[in-house]
Amino acid sequence: MILLESTIAGIVPLIPKIWHSQFNHEKDDQRESHVMRSSQQHIIESVNDWLTASQQVWLCTILKTWGSSPRPVGAMLACNSQGELVGSLSGGCIEEDFLEQLKDGSLKERYNAEGGPFVIEYGVTEAEQARLKLPCGGQLHVLLESIEPSSENRAVFVELVQALQNHSRVSRRVDLATGVLSVHSVDAGSDAASSTLEMDCDDSKLESVEVGGGVMVHRLSPVYRLLLLGAGDVARYVAEMAIALEYEVTLCDPRPNYLDHWSVNGVEVSTSLPDDLVRSKFSNPYSGIVALAHDPRVDDMALMEALKTDAFYVGAMGSERTSAARRERLPELGLSEEEIQALHAPIGFSIGSKTPAEIAIAVMAEITAVRYGRRQ
Incomplete structure (x- = not known):
């Protein structure tokens, strides 16, 4: 696993290529393709x-x-x-x-x-x-x-x-x-x-x-799309709530072993490379991108592309310390300060949430507030 925090200036520009080589899939594994309608x-x-x-x-x-x-x-x-x-x-x-x-x-x-x-x-x-x-x-x-x-x-x-x-x-x-x-x-x-x-x-x-x-x-408006990065319990609860709120939800994780026991009815599951998926499907104002993987190889690969799009919401889960470290390394991936300012991190409203379900409530509350202009 490549730790981005330890990269040196000469290696940083090569990180996207290294990620792509590590997660090189001859064929994208997509499951349960589902067209959500509002x-x-x-x-x-x-x-x-x-x-x-x-x-x-x-x-x-x-x-x-x-x-x-x-x-x-x-x-x-x-x-x-x-x-x-x-x-x-x-x-x-x-x-x-x-x-x-x-x-x-x-x-x-x-x-x-x-x-x-x-x-x-x-x-x-x-x-x-x-x-x-x-x-x-x-x-x-x-x-x-x-x-x-x-x-x-x-x-x-x-x-x-x-x-x-x-x-x-x-x-x-x-x-x-x-x-x-x-x-x-x-x-x-x-x-x-x-x-x-x-x-x-x-x-x-x-x-x-x-x-x-x-x-x-x-x-x-067309149906809103939500891209979740990283298969886990928080992603499961966020997906279930988002489906109830009429979002078309895609779960992306290029690490196939993480998907063995992850499934939510109505959610499309993809092992595509996150940056490719963002570019192809989640770049317009009716798209939200949520990084939940706790793995910079997955989260940052999506964020470096998502923050350049018109997506109405881009967020990443993590502590204050993790979020600060992420903001420090994102400029090394070619993102401007203005683009990084659009990142919601730590993700979600501060409601004292501790369990995956409670975290998901905080996340969807913030996404809803941003969607309706109640929070920038």
Whole structure:
């Protein structure tokens, strides 16, 4: 094992090559390849499938919330002409109310009277809050759309699906007067017709839906990816929590013997060289990289590449002493002071955690805070 702390200036530039020679795999061992989809992506894909099958679709989107709300702004519920549902707006009571109005025809009557999409206000009175079992003071405004299986609407949802599957951010735009749909792909750049609402696709901004100028813009993000370096108990618990939070998780460890007893359902396991994997799959703003190996050959190989990317989070586990030593040697691997400043180390919130599960809680709490702009 090569100890980086003891390297001399002439050897340091060769370290990546030495690592690659030590972990030289003729064929990458990948297990349980799994494509994770966020709940939003699942709904968009379902609507696309229904429109392709020439079914009319009702789509509900939460525009605003007040007080306690069971679901955030941007949450969606879709229903096809056969009564199939995907998504949710609440714990179930609002869904039941929606289905009842759909069944008795009152929704269709109101849609025809409005001439396009309209907003339903839930929880305006205390009596309605009690009837719908909304949390105390909870109110929400829901936009209701009736989407016909026209070629134009099908094209919109095909584009949305493709953008999300390609891991690109995209906005769905609805003309509130006519119901006409359009798409804006932020990663593709802007044009003169693009509104400032469409351009703002920063996920650190919690409100994913904005209304202005007679249009609704719903920012849709691809599923977030999390790369964990080093098979161990902390990685196991982090992976389980991340899966529950709708991350697409990959565990990478180029040391095959460390993987003999490591497995988490829904997690892709790879023995690729960490720097190669970061470059190929985890370099965009929807990626997080977490070094948990306690082995500089693995952790630093990933970090020297990860800190040069647009990943929203890069962190490394270790004590204050270990983290300080790592920061001292990273410049020798070609990283600037500014790049090193982006490293979260020691990783996680300070909550007094001691067990692997407690450490994982601290790690995922910090990752969540960074993702939503609550911590730099």
